[in-house]
Amino acid sequence: MAEWEATASGDRTLGSRRLAALLPDPAGARPAYRHLARAISQLILDGRIALHVRLPAERELATALNTSRATITAVYDLLREGGYARSRQGSGTWTQLPEGRTPGAVTRLLRPRDSAIDLARAAPALPERALADALAEVTPQLAAHAHTPGYHPYGLAELRAAVAERFTRRGLATVPEQILLTSGAQHALSLVLGLLCRPGDRVMVESPSYPNALEAMRRARLRTVPVPVTDTGWDVEIMESTLRQAVPRLAYLIPDFHNPTGCLMPDGERARVLRAAHRSGTWLVIDETLAELALDGPAPAPFASHAAPDAGGKVITVGSMSKTHWGGLRIGWLRAPSRLVTELAGQRVATDMGGSVLDQLLALALLDRAGELLSERLDQLREQRTALAAALAEHLPQWTWQQPSGGLSFWVDLDEPVASALAERVLDYGVRIEGGACFAPDPGLFEQRLRIPYTAPPDTLREAVHRMATALSDGLPRSPEGRKPHWVA
Template identity: 75%
Template sequence: MADASPPSQASADAPAHQHTNGSKHTNGTHATAHRNTPPRTYPRADTAGRADRVLGGRRLAAMLPDPAGARPVYRHLARAIGALILDGHIALHVRLPAERELAAALNVSRPTVTAVYDLLREDGYAHSRQGSGTWTTLPEGHMPSGVTRLLGSREAAIDLARAAPGLPEETIVEALARVAPRMAAHVHTPGYHPYGLPELRAAIAERYVRRGLPTLPEQILVTAGAQHALTLALGLLCRPGDRVMTENPSYPNALDAMGRAGLRTVSVPVTDTGWDVEIVESTFRRTVPRLAYLIPDFHNPTGCLMPEHERVRAVRAAERSGAWLVIDETLTDLALDGPAPPPFATHAVPGSGAGRLITIGSMSKTHWAGLRIGWLRAPAGLVTELAGQRVATDMGGSVLDQLLALDLLDRADGLLPDRLQQLRDQRAALAEALTRHLPQWRWHLPPGGLSLWADLGDPIATALAEQAWEHGVRIESGAHFATDPGLFEQRLRIPYTAPPDTLREAVHRLATALPAAQDRPASSRRRPHWIA
């Protein structure tokens, strides 16, 4: 894809790799330049140049890890580009930037980039056409990463890669019977609802009102899940090269969406004890991100719950920087050891930060991901802009799924207590199994959510995931939750969404696979992954 112009000359002149993590902040000059940039209300993402299949130098640089300290640099960069091609972050048959352009974007010498391209061609990730540049391809015998392996030969594998509960059979059968008459009434209409069914928008708005946040139906956009809501927000509010603040670790699919949009992430750490709000404030002040994405409620993957006083400080910091806040509340209702927290937006000052705060919700974690129903709450004008963007991709969601969601939300007060008790029992079973079979691992019991964040003590998570697959367990290394390569190789996110006996068996298999993972490193061949 062609490069979009960055929001300021200061960010254009800076090497792209300086903005890939929270420890490499920009200086005051960059912050001043952003503050002097004319405000954009609801900018559309730049779509120019998509047809010419060209990847710009600044965009590619923003996708690559910092080469500082890597030896040799050219091999480090070539491996990273090859991995991006395998993962699908860089499409096939796309022209890579000219050597001089990429060298300037990365702040490296042109011979270094020449060596990178030579190695990519040697390994089969690129080929050159006389007079037309260097183009991406796949080595012979390789397949792009995807879901084939996960959904293919081992359907009996225990799935610990996706933290998503199932829905009781009788619940969905009864709901289908109840919504049938409503569905019959809709079939005489065109069935397109870009904003979502009016009655579902009203029900979601009322849900916020009951939680203490005044909300009108006009402030609600129904989406095909929370990921869809985030992608729409990123596409409307950000342009390639914009800085986005996120937590580290964070939800992999959210990080993937940011990477595919060509955004530069600046991260703030989330540890077993939670957030350092002073780092959050400093990052807002020093980097002036266009947007920040936070998961304050039972954070995925750590399970941490942000204290109320830290929420207030985070909102104030975002208001001062002028950043949009996207708050992921998909796990909010899954409070296992106390009441669910109020909406994050209740801490915004009316008329200031409240106008730049978007809240994302979903049925996937509380009910069933198969419904593909999510939503976002935002200012009504922004909802209108987002609905217009949404029409270009899917015209509107399934009427049947929305009617089912409406029925389940109407009965949430009766369904949720049983779901929470089920999760408590499963969490207890997982904790007991880990204590019994893997006592050397360290972890904290999360106060809510769907998973715990285990510390293995050694950087063997990828190797263990490979060995676990051979033992019939599907799980992914904590490295997939990192904003920067090489982090969290000693971590695993372990969901407790399966029945207790299944969780006990899964932990037993992990313990059985552990010695082989400790004895030999992970293979160089990339294993396809899919995390939810």
């Protein structure tokens, strides 16, 4: 069932069955109405319930949750008091963002205002020397571009050619006409979803997966069909079955040092997924943002290079410089059939008409130095990965993880479902981190998991783990009743 249902007047309404599926069992805590109000408010902050949509009628939601209407009335009263909902006479109850609150997707990207160690973002910094050298190189080039209109909906021709050449060098013959430059990989994904999908379409996703990609699909009102990724990788038989039975319009996969598990899909499994997607007519969107961060061997060849000659026409590869260089550069790309690239360029003009010329010139200069810069980055990541593993083994030996052969983070098993409580508690100890539920396409999953990036210096990582161990040994609250709930104004 689609998350959003169109009403006769064209309004957006969240269906009662869909909302019930997102919520915990009301019989699981007392009082139930506070438990449910807290859950709904968190879903609104996380973006899993959109803003300015109508909540189900009280009677319908009570039936779906098998609880009393009085309980739901109390839930809606608390949501209104906390600023998470508003009601209009005869029009129902609508979601909103309370004054002073920030959506979770924004919070995760903001630089902390306090001195907390930030492990919520797996985002490396760019060396100042590299940036200064690149700026000096592109200054005269930018002056030459200043005499032009500056709009490049496909991206600068020189950078398109450089990105195409990188694909070719990695084993996938590519011409510039197959490249569209974007403001990051997330922008590329949003363009693809907007062109190829319609509300209600099925999209196959991994579970867990990249939170911002899942959020883009929710906002596009798509139905996600999850397939599991475990510590040992993908179950390709389940993926093949899902493609055959659900026939999704599109599948979004991160086969290279998967975020957050760190798994790397073997070549044989890639070929099987490509064949299954070809049979079902499903577009594959392959996120290669982490592909070059190989720490224990060579970087994998592009996913699409494993396609048979007659089975590679519906593969879109997205990537960016955010993880290999710097997120602040906002340079990404997609590789797709040239006709689709033309259609996507038309799609992007409605939003930004083209990327920053300065950023693209900087990206070109940095890609020219990619060998040197990437080698330094990989050495740094190896040292930080070793430091994080040693700190976890020393201070939190009861936790387990599989050391990834690349990427930026560990996917740690806490052995008990305390991730959200721990993430809240360690803020008091000066550490900011995301619980595993953030990476779940469905609610209630991965409460026993933490993603811990190793993008900070070794000493910082050791201190962060020490603080988490201290918070855990001091004990976690059994329930949040001792704190002022965040949904109370």
